[in-house]
Amino acid sequence: MASDLSRLGNYFCSLGCLCSSVGMAAESESCNCDAWAAKDPSGVLSPYRFNRRTVQPDDVSLRITHCGVCYADVIWTRNKHNDSVYPLVPGHEIAGVVTEVGSDVKGFKAGDHVAVGTYVNSCRDCDNCNSFLENHCSKFVFTFNGVDTDGTVTKGGYSTHTVVHQRYCYKIPDGYPLEKAAPLVCAGITVYTPMMRHNMNQPGKSLGVIGLGGLGHMAVKFGKAFGLKVTVFSTSESKRDEAISLLGADNFVLSSNEKQMGVLNILNLL
């Protein structure tokens, strides 16, 4: 699910007045980006204003229209890994519209629809980076709560705009809904990649999907789009209707039912 961020700007206009009235005007004037941030591990997000860097020669600046909600947002806003740096702006399923590009950027222009996923920097020189596997680079920088090469802590997509090196920005085809594009750059790619690696884009093959959360939904949808026979495994009978009727899965298996679990033997990929 993608959140509509279009109202954020209006919300913050009124908040700006509040900031002034409590003596925060100086800080607001030097900041160019409005966001929702966690200030502590409570899980509550509140308005926050900070500064994005100015556009460098290889940068793309985009107005964020939508940002998917990922479980990673919960993990780090609530400091589950004991490494959260507050204020923390979550969000790494970003979709939006390009507003400005640096002088060396050739592949993007103002007005383009683009997405930014889970990382915004890497060494660009190792075997992984040279194989389009930047997410395995040892110097990979996470889109939020990561320490970038300039020492700043990265801030994510629950914000009005972002500035990113062109290498970590992806074009969304014209006409494709931005709210549907956003979840593809984390949940979507996470299930799409193994399916492609294991040739699970060949009609007639059988795919098993464990759990119907964010990734599971995506896996079922890709599976049906590829013409696969899709079986959903769940601990909860309450997911049956959603799996079969809404997402179009062919089969639903309650994982506590040993007899039904026999279907495992006929799957090509789980």
Ligand SMILES: [Zn+2]
């Ligand atoms: Zn994610």
Ligand SMILES: [Zn+2]
């Ligand atoms: Zn690298």
